Amino acid sequence: MSSMNPVPVTPEAIRSAPKVLLHDHLDGGLRPATVIELAEANGYRELPTSDVGELGRWFSEAADSGSLVRYLETFAHTCGVMQSTDALVRVAAECAEDLAADGVVYAEVRYAPELFCENGLSLDTIVEAVQEGFRVGTARALESGRRIRIGTLLCAMRQNARSLEIAELAVRHRDTGVVGFDIAGPEAGFPPTRNLDAFEYLRQQNAHFTIHAGEAFGLPSIWEALQHCGAERLGHGVRIVDDIKVDDDGTVHLGRLASYVRDRRIPLEMCPSSNVQTGAAPSIAEHPIGLLTKLRFRVTVNTDNRLMSGCSMSSEMATLVDQFGYGWADLQWFTINAMKSAFIGFDERLAIINTIIKPGYAALTS
Ligand SMILES: O=c1[nH]cnc2c1ncn2[C@@H]1O[C@H](CO)[C@@H](O)[C@H]1O
Numbered sequence: 001m002s003s004m005n006p007v008p009v010t011p012e013a014i015r016s017a018p019k020v021l022l023h024d025h026l027d028g029g030l031r032p033a034t035v036i037e038l039a040e041a042n043g044y045r046e047l048p049t050s051d052v053g054e055l056g057r058w059f060s061e062a063a064d065s066g067s068l069v070r071y072l073e074t075f076a077h078t079c080g081v082m083q084s085t086d087a088l089v090r091v092a093a094e095c096a097e098d099l100a101a102d103g104v105v106y107a108e109v110r111y112a113p114e115l116f117c118e119n120g121l122s123l124d125t126i127v128e129a130v131q132e133g134f135r136v137g138t139a140r141a142l143e144s145g146r147r148i149r150i151g152t153l154l155c156a157m158r159q160n161a162r163s164l165e166i167a168e169l170a171v172r173h174r175d176t177g178v179v180g181f182d183i184a185g186p187e188a189g190f191p192p193t194r195n196l197d198a199f200e201y202l203r204q205q206n207a208h209f210t211i212h213a214g215e216a217f218g219l220p221s222i223w224e225a226l227q228h229c230g231a232e233r234l235g236h237g238v239r240i241v242d243d244i245k246v247d248d249d250g251t252v253h254l255g256r257l258a259s260y261v262r263d264r265r266i267p268l269e270m271c272p273s274s275n276v277q278t279g280a281a282p283s284i285a286e287h288p289i290g291l292l293t294k295l296r297f298r299v300t301v302n303t304d305n306r307l308m309s310g311c312s313m314s315s316e317m318a319t320l321v322d323q324f325g326y327g328w329a330d331l332q333w334f335t336i337n338a339m340k341s342a343f344i345g346f347d348e349r350l351a352i353i354n355t356i357i358k359p360g361y362a363a364l365t366s
């Protein structure tokens with residue numbers, strides 16, 4: 001007999017459930033206390049405050065700007081304190097520990113190596129330091145009884161012109177944990193097609209990539225990301241709703257692009273709290289994730305930037321449960337969607353689904 005005594009979907013129970021996170025920025029997930037300690041250790045003097053509680057609040061308030069460009073300004077401080085290999089190892093280790101403690105069993109964590117070169121570190125040194133940090137954090141998590149697997153995505157910044165170089169870097173480190181590539185940064189004015197040489201190179205190399213698209217800019221950005229660049233997934237992709245019409249009687253009409261995205265099962269890396277902060281969605285209750293989930297797009301739930309949004313994978317899911325009335329079946333669906341869409345190999349994805357995710361949810365619902 002199943003479903004006789006399901007565990008109530010509370011924040012604590014959600015924390016205990018296995019979760020998969022595909023879109024999380026390393027430089028958007030530091031602990032406030034670590035930002036302060038690294039600033040002191042490295043002589044970084046630009047922080048708005050050296051009080052831990054105040055700094056946490058400062059990040060979420062400053063990021064709550066209603067504009068992606070202003071939201072992104074807050075990263076000057078996190079990147080400012082991540083300019084040494086020691087800092088990179090520490091931040092990556094704590095990231096792995098924090099995600100594992102939150103019940104995340106598989107995560108793809110991304111960052112832009114080109115942002116950590118201010119003191120002369122080479123791109124390869126930066127990647128090696130972050131990988132070392134993930135190894136350390138994963139091992140520490142395992143010691144406290146939490147198993148997490150982390151894959152790394154390297155971002156190139158849209159406003160710079162280094163995407164081919166970063167794509168080559170990602171391929172160079174593909175056998176030591178870098179599983180894919182992305183472009184991030186301001187979307188308006190920087191279409192993904194500026195980076196076509198990088199995407200062509202990645203396809204030639206049979207490498208994986210996602211693209212931030214349809215966040216601060218609409219359908220043309222999504223269309224270019226998919227049809228010109230060949231993105232396998234969409235970072236955010238919220239504006240795909242501009243191609244969906246719902247009549248007063250509830251009849252739904254998908255435009256050709258929205259149909260393509262749903263038919264091809266293109267994963268949407270949705271980040272509800274971040275989208276409210278940047279103005280991509282008016283509120284969580286009105287976030288397109290509700291409609292897209294109802295229409296069975298391949299929706300995944302993500303944190304984007306845990307520091308700037310003051311969120312975790314569990315809190316993000318708990319908020320959705322609150323606003324949309326989701327239950328365990330929905331949370332398992334998001335989780336399996338994410339695992340199916342991960343950039344690691346098929347056999348590993350299947351193993352995590354069958355040996356960790358399904359038994360984990362079964363235990364909560366029976
Ligand atoms: O939601 C987002 N949209 C676009 N770019 C972002 C977002 N969040 C973070 N970054 C950018 O990605 C860089 C690498 O991690 C960060 O430094 C930030 O500038």
Ligand SMILES: [Zn+2]
Pocket residue numbers: 023025184212235304
């Ligand atoms: Zn992002």
